[in-house]
Amino acid sequence: MAEVKTFTDQLGNTITLNGVPQRIVSLVPSQTELLFDLGLEGRIVGITKFCVHPYHLKATKSLIGGTKKVHIEKIRLLKPDIIIANKEENTEEIVASLQDIAPVWVSDIITIEDSLAMIAEFGKIFGVRTQANQWIDKIEFARRDFAQFMNGKPFQRAAYFIWKEPYMAVANGTFINELLKLNHFTNIYEGREGRYPEVIVQKMRIQGDPQVVLLPSEPYPFKDEDAFELGRHTHHAKTVFVDGEMFSWYGSRLVKAFAYFKQLQDRMEEPV
Structure with missing residues:
Protein backbone atom coordinates (compact mmCIF):
# COMPACT_ATOMS: atom_id res chain seq x y z
CA MET A 1 0.00 0.00 0.00
CA ALA A 2 1.34 3.43 -0.97
CA GLU A 3 2.54 5.63 1.87
CA VAL A 4 0.40 8.71 2.44
CA LYS A 5 2.44 11.89 2.83
CA THR A 6 1.54 15.54 3.33
CA PHE A 7 3.39 18.53 1.89
CA THR A 8 2.95 22.28 2.32
CA ASP A 9 3.08 24.53 -0.74
CA GLN A 10 4.48 28.06 -0.80
CA LEU A 11 1.11 29.59 0.00
CA GLY A 12 0.95 27.55 3.20
CA ASN A 13 -1.64 25.08 1.87
CA THR A 14 -1.30 21.41 2.77
CA ILE A 15 -1.69 18.71 0.13
CA THR A 16 -1.93 14.97 0.70
CA LEU A 17 -0.37 12.48 -1.72
CA ASN A 18 -0.85 8.73 -1.91
CA GLY A 19 2.71 7.77 -2.74
CA VAL A 20 5.15 9.39 -5.14
CA PRO A 21 3.30 11.12 -8.01
CA GLN A 22 3.62 9.33 -11.35
CA ARG A 23 1.36 11.58 -13.43
CA ILE A 24 2.16 15.30 -13.34
CA VAL A 25 0.36 18.25 -14.94
CA SER A 26 2.37 21.48 -14.96
CA LEU A 27 0.71 24.85 -15.48
CA VAL A 28 3.96 26.86 -15.40
CA PRO A 29 6.61 26.98 -18.16
CA SER A 30 9.62 27.47 -15.89
CA GLN A 31 8.44 24.70 -13.56
CA THR A 32 7.91 22.36 -16.52
CA GLU A 33 11.54 22.96 -17.49
CA LEU A 34 12.60 22.23 -13.91
CA LEU A 35 10.63 18.96 -13.82
CA PHE A 36 12.39 17.89 -17.02
CA ASP A 37 15.80 18.83 -15.63
CA LEU A 38 15.05 16.79 -12.51
CA GLY A 39 14.68 13.73 -14.75
CA LEU A 40 10.88 13.59 -14.57
CA GLU A 41 10.01 13.81 -18.28
CA GLY A 42 8.42 10.38 -18.25
CA ARG A 43 5.98 11.40 -15.50
CA ILE A 44 4.82 14.67 -17.10
CA VAL A 45 1.46 14.10 -18.81
CA GLY A 46 0.16 17.64 -19.38
CA ILE A 47 1.68 21.08 -19.99
CA THR A 48 0.58 24.53 -21.20
CA LYS A 49 1.09 25.86 -24.72
CA PHE A 50 3.66 28.26 -23.24
CA CYS A 51 5.86 25.42 -21.93
CA VAL A 52 8.46 25.77 -24.67
CA HIS A 53 11.55 24.35 -22.95
CA PRO A 54 12.54 21.74 -23.83
CA TYR A 55 10.77 22.30 -27.11
CA HIS A 56 10.03 18.65 -27.90
CA LEU A 57 7.63 18.37 -24.96
CA LYS A 58 4.96 20.20 -26.95
CA ALA A 59 4.95 17.28 -29.39
CA THR A 60 5.01 14.52 -26.79
CA LYS A 61 2.74 15.81 -23.99
CA SER A 62 -0.92 16.83 -23.88
CA LEU A 63 -1.47 20.59 -24.14
CA ILE A 64 -4.04 21.75 -21.59
CA GLY A 65 -4.40 25.42 -22.60
CA GLY A 66 -2.54 28.48 -21.35
CA THR A 67 -1.53 29.68 -17.91
CA LYS A 68 -4.60 31.90 -17.41
CA LYS A 69 -7.13 29.68 -19.17
CA VAL A 70 -6.93 25.89 -18.90
CA HIS A 71 -9.11 23.09 -20.27
CA ILE A 72 -10.45 21.51 -17.10
CA GLU A 73 -11.82 18.39 -18.82
CA LYS A 74 -8.56 17.74 -20.67
CA ILE A 75 -6.77 17.80 -17.33
CA ARG A 76 -9.37 15.54 -15.74
CA LEU A 77 -8.94 12.96 -18.51
CA LEU A 78 -5.18 12.90 -17.91
CA LYS A 79 -5.86 11.60 -14.37
CA PRO A 80 -2.97 13.46 -12.76
CA ASP A 81 -1.63 12.55 -9.32
CA ILE A 82 -0.54 16.17 -8.80
CA ILE A 83 -0.91 19.54 -10.52
CA ILE A 84 1.88 22.12 -10.24
CA ALA A 85 0.81 25.79 -10.33
CA ASN A 86 2.11 29.25 -9.43
CA LYS A 87 0.49 32.16 -7.61
CA GLU A 88 1.40 34.75 -10.26
CA GLU A 89 1.01 32.63 -13.40
CA ASN A 90 -2.29 30.97 -12.51
CA THR A 91 -5.46 32.45 -11.03
CA GLU A 92 -7.07 31.48 -7.73
CA GLU A 93 -10.11 30.36 -9.72
CA ILE A 94 -8.02 27.95 -11.80
CA VAL A 95 -6.37 26.46 -8.72
CA ALA A 96 -9.72 26.07 -6.95
CA SER A 97 -11.36 24.41 -9.97
CA LEU A 98 -8.53 21.89 -10.28
CA GLN A 99 -8.48 20.82 -6.63
CA ASP A 100 -11.41 18.48 -7.33
CA ILE A 101 -9.22 16.63 -9.85
CA ALA A 102 -5.94 16.26 -7.96
CA PRO A 103 -3.84 17.91 -5.25
CA VAL A 104 -2.56 21.30 -6.48
CA TRP A 105 0.88 22.46 -5.25
CA VAL A 106 1.30 26.22 -5.73
CA SER A 107 4.64 28.03 -5.80
CA ASP A 108 5.15 31.67 -4.85
CA ILE A 109 8.53 32.86 -6.12
CA ILE A 110 9.89 36.32 -5.29
CA THR A 111 13.48 35.59 -4.26
CA ILE A 112 16.12 33.09 -5.32
CA GLU A 113 15.70 31.52 -1.89
CA ASP A 114 12.05 30.89 -2.76
CA SER A 115 13.18 29.17 -5.95
CA LEU A 116 15.71 27.00 -4.14
CA ALA A 117 13.06 26.04 -1.58
CA MET A 118 10.73 24.99 -4.41
CA ILE A 119 13.44 22.83 -5.99
CA ALA A 120 14.15 21.16 -2.65
CA GLU A 121 10.44 20.48 -2.15
CA PHE A 122 10.14 18.96 -5.64
CA GLY A 123 13.00 16.68 -4.66
CA LYS A 124 10.96 15.42 -1.70
CA ILE A 125 7.61 15.23 -3.48
CA PHE A 126 8.89 13.38 -6.55
CA GLY A 127 11.57 11.26 -4.91
CA VAL A 128 14.47 12.97 -6.69
CA ARG A 129 16.33 14.61 -3.79
CA THR A 130 19.76 13.89 -5.23
CA GLN A 131 18.94 15.60 -8.53
CA ALA A 132 17.29 18.52 -6.71
CA ASN A 133 20.32 19.06 -4.50
CA GLN A 134 22.59 18.98 -7.56
CA TRP A 135 20.59 21.77 -9.19
CA ILE A 136 20.56 23.78 -5.97
CA ASP A 137 24.34 23.47 -5.79
CA LYS A 138 24.69 24.57 -9.43
CA ILE A 139 22.51 27.63 -8.86
CA GLU A 140 24.30 28.58 -5.64
CA PHE A 141 27.68 28.28 -7.36
CA ALA A 142 26.50 30.36 -10.35
CA ARG A 143 25.08 33.03 -8.03
CA ARG A 144 28.30 33.30 -6.01
CA ASP A 145 30.35 33.43 -9.20
CA PHE A 146 28.17 36.20 -10.63
CA ALA A 147 28.29 38.19 -7.38
CA GLN A 148 32.08 38.07 -7.59
CA PHE A 149 31.90 39.13 -11.26
CA MET A 150 29.73 42.12 -10.27
CA ASN A 151 31.90 43.13 -7.34
CA GLY A 152 32.96 46.74 -7.80
Missing part, protein backbone atom coordinates in the same frame (compact mmCIF):
# COMPACT_ATOMS: atom_id res chain seq x y z
CA LYS A 153 30.70 47.42 -10.78
CA PRO A 154 28.63 50.62 -10.40
CA PHE A 155 24.89 50.63 -9.86
CA GLN A 156 22.77 52.13 -12.63
CA ARG A 157 19.24 53.51 -12.52
CA ALA A 158 17.01 51.33 -14.67
CA ALA A 159 13.45 50.75 -15.83
CA TYR A 160 12.29 47.29 -16.89
CA PHE A 161 9.10 47.31 -18.97
CA ILE A 162 6.85 44.30 -19.43
CA TRP A 163 3.94 45.70 -21.47
CA LYS A 164 2.78 48.38 -23.86
CA GLU A 165 -0.65 49.99 -24.28
CA PRO A 166 -0.63 50.70 -21.45
CA TYR A 167 3.04 50.78 -20.56
CA MET A 168 3.68 48.65 -17.49
CA ALA A 169 6.94 48.28 -15.59
CA VAL A 170 8.35 45.98 -12.95
CA ALA A 171 8.17 47.17 -9.34
CA ASN A 172 8.95 45.63 -5.95
CA GLY A 173 7.88 42.19 -4.75
CA THR A 174 8.77 40.52 -8.04
CA PHE A 175 11.35 37.93 -9.02
CA ILE A 176 12.47 40.18 -11.88
CA ASN A 177 13.23 42.99 -9.44
CA GLU A 178 15.40 40.65 -7.38
CA LEU A 179 17.43 39.78 -10.47
CA LEU A 180 17.70 43.46 -11.41
CA LYS A 181 19.33 44.09 -8.02
CA LEU A 182 21.87 41.31 -8.60
CA ASN A 183 22.75 43.02 -11.90
CA HIS A 184 23.34 46.31 -10.02
CA PHE A 185 20.28 47.92 -11.58
CA THR A 186 18.45 50.33 -9.26
CA ASN A 187 14.82 50.07 -10.31
CA ILE A 188 13.32 53.57 -10.58
CA TYR A 189 9.82 52.09 -10.15
CA GLU A 190 10.65 49.89 -7.16
CA GLY A 191 8.69 52.11 -4.79
CA ARG A 192 5.53 52.20 -6.88
CA GLU A 193 2.33 50.60 -5.64
CA GLY A 194 1.62 47.22 -7.19
CA ARG A 195 3.98 44.69 -8.63
CA TYR A 196 3.57 45.73 -12.28
CA PRO A 197 2.25 49.30 -12.22
CA GLU A 198 1.06 51.26 -15.23
CA VAL A 199 3.48 54.12 -15.82
CA ILE A 200 3.40 57.36 -17.78
CA VAL A 201 6.58 57.19 -19.82
CA GLN A 202 6.49 60.92 -20.55
CA LYS A 203 7.28 61.44 -16.84
CA MET A 204 10.33 59.17 -16.74
CA ARG A 205 12.76 62.07 -16.49
CA ILE A 206 11.16 63.36 -13.31
CA GLN A 207 10.33 59.92 -11.88
CA GLY A 208 13.87 58.61 -11.70
CA ASP A 209 15.39 59.34 -15.11
CA PRO A 210 16.84 55.88 -15.85
CA GLN A 211 20.29 55.42 -17.30
CA VAL A 212 19.16 52.11 -18.78
CA VAL A 213 15.79 51.02 -20.22
CA LEU A 214 15.42 47.25 -20.40
CA LEU A 215 13.00 45.80 -22.96
CA PRO A 216 12.40 42.04 -22.63
CA SER A 217 11.38 39.52 -25.26
CA GLU A 218 8.36 38.45 -23.17
CA PRO A 219 5.57 38.84 -22.19
CA TYR A 220 5.41 41.73 -24.69
CA PRO A 221 7.70 41.53 -27.74
CA PHE A 222 9.19 45.03 -27.77
CA LYS A 223 10.54 46.34 -31.08
CA ASP A 224 13.02 49.00 -32.25
CA GLU A 225 10.32 51.65 -32.47
CA ASP A 226 9.45 51.03 -28.80
CA ALA A 227 13.09 51.51 -27.83
CA PHE A 228 13.12 54.82 -29.70
CA GLU A 229 9.85 55.96 -28.13
CA LEU A 230 10.95 55.15 -24.57
CA GLY A 231 14.47 56.44 -25.05
CA ARG A 232 13.33 59.92 -26.06
CA HIS A 233 11.57 60.36 -22.71
CA THR A 234 14.89 60.05 -20.85
CA HIS A 235 18.15 61.97 -20.76
CA HIS A 236 19.99 59.72 -23.22
CA ALA A 237 19.23 56.40 -21.50
CA LYS A 238 20.67 53.29 -23.11
CA THR A 239 17.84 51.05 -24.35
CA VAL A 240 18.74 47.39 -24.19
CA PHE A 241 16.78 44.39 -25.48
CA VAL A 242 17.01 41.46 -23.06
CA ASP A 243 15.89 37.83 -22.92
CA GLY A 244 12.74 37.93 -20.79
CA GLU A 245 13.06 34.27 -19.85
CA MET A 246 16.40 34.92 -18.18
CA PHE A 247 14.86 37.56 -15.92
CA SER A 248 11.55 35.86 -15.13
CA TRP A 249 12.03 32.09 -15.29
CA TYR A 250 13.06 30.55 -12.00
CA GLY A 251 14.19 27.02 -11.23
CA SER A 252 16.91 25.34 -13.26
CA ARG A 253 16.89 28.23 -15.77
CA LEU A 254 18.85 30.27 -13.22
CA VAL A 255 22.09 28.49 -14.09
CA LYS A 256 21.81 29.74 -17.68
CA ALA A 257 20.56 33.12 -16.47
CA PHE A 258 23.71 33.95 -14.52
CA ALA A 259 25.86 33.10 -17.55
CA TYR A 260 23.58 35.32 -19.66
CA PHE A 261 23.86 38.18 -17.17
CA LYS A 262 27.64 38.19 -17.59
CA GLN A 263 27.16 38.65 -21.33
CA LEU A 264 24.59 41.36 -20.68
CA GLN A 265 26.98 43.24 -18.43
CA ASP A 266 29.65 43.08 -21.12
CA ARG A 267 27.12 44.48 -23.61
CA MET A 268 26.31 47.30 -21.20
CA GLU A 269 29.94 48.43 -21.30
CA GLU A 270 30.01 48.66 -25.08
CA PRO A 271 29.77 52.22 -26.51
CA VAL A 272 26.34 53.26 -27.82
Whole structure:
Protein backbone atom coordinates (compact mmCIF):
# COMPACT_ATOMS: atom_id res chain seq x y z
CA MET A 1 0.00 0.00 0.00
CA ALA A 2 1.34 3.43 -0.97
CA GLU A 3 2.54 5.63 1.87
CA VAL A 4 0.40 8.71 2.44
CA LYS A 5 2.44 11.89 2.83
CA THR A 6 1.54 15.54 3.33
CA PHE A 7 3.39 18.53 1.89
CA THR A 8 2.95 22.28 2.32
CA ASP A 9 3.08 24.53 -0.74
CA GLN A 10 4.48 28.06 -0.80
CA LEU A 11 1.11 29.59 0.00
CA GLY A 12 0.95 27.55 3.20
CA ASN A 13 -1.64 25.08 1.87
CA THR A 14 -1.30 21.41 2.77
CA ILE A 15 -1.69 18.71 0.13
CA THR A 16 -1.93 14.97 0.70
CA LEU A 17 -0.37 12.48 -1.72
CA ASN A 18 -0.85 8.73 -1.91
CA GLY A 19 2.71 7.77 -2.74
CA VAL A 20 5.15 9.39 -5.14
CA PRO A 21 3.30 11.12 -8.01
CA GLN A 22 3.62 9.33 -11.35
CA ARG A 23 1.36 11.58 -13.43
CA ILE A 24 2.16 15.30 -13.34
CA VAL A 25 0.36 18.25 -14.94
CA SER A 26 2.37 21.48 -14.96
CA LEU A 27 0.71 24.85 -15.48
CA VAL A 28 3.96 26.86 -15.40
CA PRO A 29 6.61 26.98 -18.16
CA SER A 30 9.62 27.47 -15.89
CA GLN A 31 8.44 24.70 -13.56
CA THR A 32 7.91 22.36 -16.52
CA GLU A 33 11.54 22.96 -17.49
CA LEU A 34 12.60 22.23 -13.91
CA LEU A 35 10.63 18.96 -13.82
CA PHE A 36 12.39 17.89 -17.02
CA ASP A 37 15.80 18.83 -15.63
CA LEU A 38 15.05 16.79 -12.51
CA GLY A 39 14.68 13.73 -14.75
CA LEU A 40 10.88 13.59 -14.57
CA GLU A 41 10.01 13.81 -18.28
CA GLY A 42 8.42 10.38 -18.25
CA ARG A 43 5.98 11.40 -15.50
CA ILE A 44 4.82 14.67 -17.10
CA VAL A 45 1.46 14.10 -18.81
CA GLY A 46 0.16 17.64 -19.38
CA ILE A 47 1.68 21.08 -19.99
CA THR A 48 0.58 24.53 -21.20
CA LYS A 49 1.09 25.86 -24.72
CA PHE A 50 3.66 28.26 -23.24
CA CYS A 51 5.86 25.42 -21.93
CA VAL A 52 8.46 25.77 -24.67
CA HIS A 53 11.55 24.35 -22.95
CA PRO A 54 12.54 21.74 -23.83
CA TYR A 55 10.77 22.30 -27.11
CA HIS A 56 10.03 18.65 -27.90
CA LEU A 57 7.63 18.37 -24.96
CA LYS A 58 4.96 20.20 -26.95
CA ALA A 59 4.95 17.28 -29.39
CA THR A 60 5.01 14.52 -26.79
CA LYS A 61 2.74 15.81 -23.99
CA SER A 62 -0.92 16.83 -23.88
CA LEU A 63 -1.47 20.59 -24.14
CA ILE A 64 -4.04 21.75 -21.59
CA GLY A 65 -4.40 25.42 -22.60
CA GLY A 66 -2.54 28.48 -21.35
CA THR A 67 -1.53 29.68 -17.91
CA LYS A 68 -4.60 31.90 -17.41
CA LYS A 69 -7.13 29.68 -19.17
CA VAL A 70 -6.93 25.89 -18.90
CA HIS A 71 -9.11 23.09 -20.27
CA ILE A 72 -10.45 21.51 -17.10
CA GLU A 73 -11.82 18.39 -18.82
CA LYS A 74 -8.56 17.74 -20.67
CA ILE A 75 -6.77 17.80 -17.33
CA ARG A 76 -9.37 15.54 -15.74
CA LEU A 77 -8.94 12.96 -18.51
CA LEU A 78 -5.18 12.90 -17.91
CA LYS A 79 -5.86 11.60 -14.37
CA PRO A 80 -2.97 13.46 -12.76
CA ASP A 81 -1.63 12.55 -9.32
CA ILE A 82 -0.54 16.17 -8.80
CA ILE A 83 -0.91 19.54 -10.52
CA ILE A 84 1.88 22.12 -10.24
CA ALA A 85 0.81 25.79 -10.33
CA ASN A 86 2.11 29.25 -9.43
CA LYS A 87 0.49 32.16 -7.61
CA GLU A 88 1.40 34.75 -10.26
CA GLU A 89 1.01 32.63 -13.40
CA ASN A 90 -2.29 30.97 -12.51
CA THR A 91 -5.46 32.45 -11.03
CA GLU A 92 -7.07 31.48 -7.73
CA GLU A 93 -10.11 30.36 -9.72
CA ILE A 94 -8.02 27.95 -11.80
CA VAL A 95 -6.37 26.46 -8.72
CA ALA A 96 -9.72 26.07 -6.95
CA SER A 97 -11.36 24.41 -9.97
CA LEU A 98 -8.53 21.89 -10.28
CA GLN A 99 -8.48 20.82 -6.63
CA ASP A 100 -11.41 18.48 -7.33
CA ILE A 101 -9.22 16.63 -9.85
CA ALA A 102 -5.94 16.26 -7.96
CA PRO A 103 -3.84 17.91 -5.25
CA VAL A 104 -2.56 21.30 -6.48
CA TRP A 105 0.88 22.46 -5.25
CA VAL A 106 1.30 26.22 -5.73
CA SER A 107 4.64 28.03 -5.80
CA ASP A 108 5.15 31.67 -4.85
CA ILE A 109 8.53 32.86 -6.12
CA ILE A 110 9.89 36.32 -5.29
CA THR A 111 13.48 35.59 -4.26
CA ILE A 112 16.12 33.09 -5.32
CA GLU A 113 15.70 31.52 -1.89
CA ASP A 114 12.05 30.89 -2.76
CA SER A 115 13.18 29.17 -5.95
CA LEU A 116 15.71 27.00 -4.14
CA ALA A 117 13.06 26.04 -1.58
CA MET A 118 10.73 24.99 -4.41
CA ILE A 119 13.44 22.83 -5.99
CA ALA A 120 14.15 21.16 -2.65
CA GLU A 121 10.44 20.48 -2.15
CA PHE A 122 10.14 18.96 -5.64
CA GLY A 123 13.00 16.68 -4.66
CA LYS A 124 10.96 15.42 -1.70
CA ILE A 125 7.61 15.23 -3.48
CA PHE A 126 8.89 13.38 -6.55
CA GLY A 127 11.57 11.26 -4.91
CA VAL A 128 14.47 12.97 -6.69
CA ARG A 129 16.33 14.61 -3.79
CA THR A 130 19.76 13.89 -5.23
CA GLN A 131 18.94 15.60 -8.53
CA ALA A 132 17.29 18.52 -6.71
CA ASN A 133 20.32 19.06 -4.50
CA GLN A 134 22.59 18.98 -7.56
CA TRP A 135 20.59 21.77 -9.19
CA ILE A 136 20.56 23.78 -5.97
CA ASP A 137 24.34 23.47 -5.79
CA LYS A 138 24.69 24.57 -9.43
CA ILE A 139 22.51 27.63 -8.86
CA GLU A 140 24.30 28.58 -5.64
CA PHE A 141 27.68 28.28 -7.36
CA ALA A 142 26.50 30.36 -10.35
CA ARG A 143 25.08 33.03 -8.03
CA ARG A 144 28.30 33.30 -6.01
CA ASP A 145 30.35 33.43 -9.20
CA PHE A 146 28.17 36.20 -10.63
CA ALA A 147 28.29 38.19 -7.38
CA GLN A 148 32.08 38.07 -7.59
CA PHE A 149 31.90 39.13 -11.26
CA MET A 150 29.73 42.12 -10.27
CA ASN A 151 31.90 43.13 -7.34
CA GLY A 152 32.96 46.74 -7.80
CA LYS A 153 30.70 47.42 -10.78
CA PRO A 154 28.63 50.62 -10.40
CA PHE A 155 24.89 50.63 -9.86
CA GLN A 156 22.77 52.13 -12.63
CA ARG A 157 19.24 53.51 -12.52
CA ALA A 158 17.01 51.33 -14.67
CA ALA A 159 13.45 50.75 -15.83
CA TYR A 160 12.29 47.29 -16.89
CA PHE A 161 9.10 47.31 -18.97
CA ILE A 162 6.85 44.30 -19.43
CA TRP A 163 3.94 45.70 -21.47
CA LYS A 164 2.78 48.38 -23.86
CA GLU A 165 -0.65 49.99 -24.28
CA PRO A 166 -0.63 50.70 -21.45
CA TYR A 167 3.04 50.78 -20.56
CA MET A 168 3.68 48.65 -17.49
CA ALA A 169 6.94 48.28 -15.59
CA VAL A 170 8.35 45.98 -12.95
CA ALA A 171 8.17 47.17 -9.34
CA ASN A 172 8.95 45.63 -5.95
CA GLY A 173 7.88 42.19 -4.75
CA THR A 174 8.77 40.52 -8.04
CA PHE A 175 11.35 37.93 -9.02
CA ILE A 176 12.47 40.18 -11.88
CA ASN A 177 13.23 42.99 -9.44
CA GLU A 178 15.40 40.65 -7.38
CA LEU A 179 17.43 39.78 -10.47
CA LEU A 180 17.70 43.46 -11.41
CA LYS A 181 19.33 44.09 -8.02
CA LEU A 182 21.87 41.31 -8.60
CA ASN A 183 22.75 43.02 -11.90
CA HIS A 184 23.34 46.31 -10.02
CA PHE A 185 20.28 47.92 -11.58
CA THR A 186 18.45 50.33 -9.26
CA ASN A 187 14.82 50.07 -10.31
CA ILE A 188 13.32 53.57 -10.58
CA TYR A 189 9.82 52.09 -10.15
CA GLU A 190 10.65 49.89 -7.16
CA GLY A 191 8.69 52.11 -4.79
CA ARG A 192 5.53 52.20 -6.88
CA GLU A 193 2.33 50.60 -5.64
CA GLY A 194 1.62 47.22 -7.19
CA ARG A 195 3.98 44.69 -8.63
CA TYR A 196 3.57 45.73 -12.28
CA PRO A 197 2.25 49.30 -12.22
CA GLU A 198 1.06 51.26 -15.23
CA VAL A 199 3.48 54.12 -15.82
CA ILE A 200 3.40 57.36 -17.78
CA VAL A 201 6.58 57.19 -19.82
CA GLN A 202 6.49 60.92 -20.55
CA LYS A 203 7.28 61.44 -16.84
CA MET A 204 10.33 59.17 -16.74
CA ARG A 205 12.76 62.07 -16.49
CA ILE A 206 11.16 63.36 -13.31
CA GLN A 207 10.33 59.92 -11.88
CA GLY A 208 13.87 58.61 -11.70
CA ASP A 209 15.39 59.34 -15.11
CA PRO A 210 16.84 55.88 -15.85
CA GLN A 211 20.29 55.42 -17.30
CA VAL A 212 19.16 52.11 -18.78
CA VAL A 213 15.79 51.02 -20.22
CA LEU A 214 15.42 47.25 -20.40
CA LEU A 215 13.00 45.80 -22.96
CA PRO A 216 12.40 42.04 -22.63
CA SER A 217 11.38 39.52 -25.26
CA GLU A 218 8.36 38.45 -23.17
CA PRO A 219 5.57 38.84 -22.19
CA TYR A 220 5.41 41.73 -24.69
CA PRO A 221 7.70 41.53 -27.74
CA PHE A 222 9.19 45.03 -27.77
CA LYS A 223 10.54 46.34 -31.08
CA ASP A 224 13.02 49.00 -32.25
CA GLU A 225 10.32 51.65 -32.47
CA ASP A 226 9.45 51.03 -28.80
CA ALA A 227 13.09 51.51 -27.83
CA PHE A 228 13.12 54.82 -29.70
CA GLU A 229 9.85 55.96 -28.13
CA LEU A 230 10.95 55.15 -24.57
CA GLY A 231 14.47 56.44 -25.05
CA ARG A 232 13.33 59.92 -26.06
CA HIS A 233 11.57 60.36 -22.71
CA THR A 234 14.89 60.05 -20.85
CA HIS A 235 18.15 61.97 -20.76
CA HIS A 236 19.99 59.72 -23.22
CA ALA A 237 19.23 56.40 -21.50
CA LYS A 238 20.67 53.29 -23.11
CA THR A 239 17.84 51.05 -24.35
CA VAL A 240 18.74 47.39 -24.19
CA PHE A 241 16.78 44.39 -25.48
CA VAL A 242 17.01 41.46 -23.06
CA ASP A 243 15.89 37.83 -22.92
CA GLY A 244 12.74 37.93 -20.79
CA GLU A 245 13.06 34.27 -19.85
CA MET A 246 16.40 34.92 -18.18
CA PHE A 247 14.86 37.56 -15.92
CA SER A 248 11.55 35.86 -15.13
CA TRP A 249 12.03 32.09 -15.29
CA TYR A 250 13.06 30.55 -12.00
CA GLY A 251 14.19 27.02 -11.23
CA SER A 252 16.91 25.34 -13.26
CA ARG A 253 16.89 28.23 -15.77
CA LEU A 254 18.85 30.27 -13.22
CA VAL A 255 22.09 28.49 -14.09
CA LYS A 256 21.81 29.74 -17.68
CA ALA A 257 20.56 33.12 -16.47
CA PHE A 258 23.71 33.95 -14.52
CA ALA A 259 25.86 33.10 -17.55
CA TYR A 260 23.58 35.32 -19.66
CA PHE A 261 23.86 38.18 -17.17
CA LYS A 262 27.64 38.19 -17.59
CA GLN A 263 27.16 38.65 -21.33
CA LEU A 264 24.59 41.36 -20.68
CA GLN A 265 26.98 43.24 -18.43
CA ASP A 266 29.65 43.08 -21.12
CA ARG A 267 27.12 44.48 -23.61
CA MET A 268 26.31 47.30 -21.20
CA GLU A 269 29.94 48.43 -21.30
CA GLU A 270 30.01 48.66 -25.08
CA PRO A 271 29.77 52.22 -26.51
CA VAL A 272 26.34 53.26 -27.82
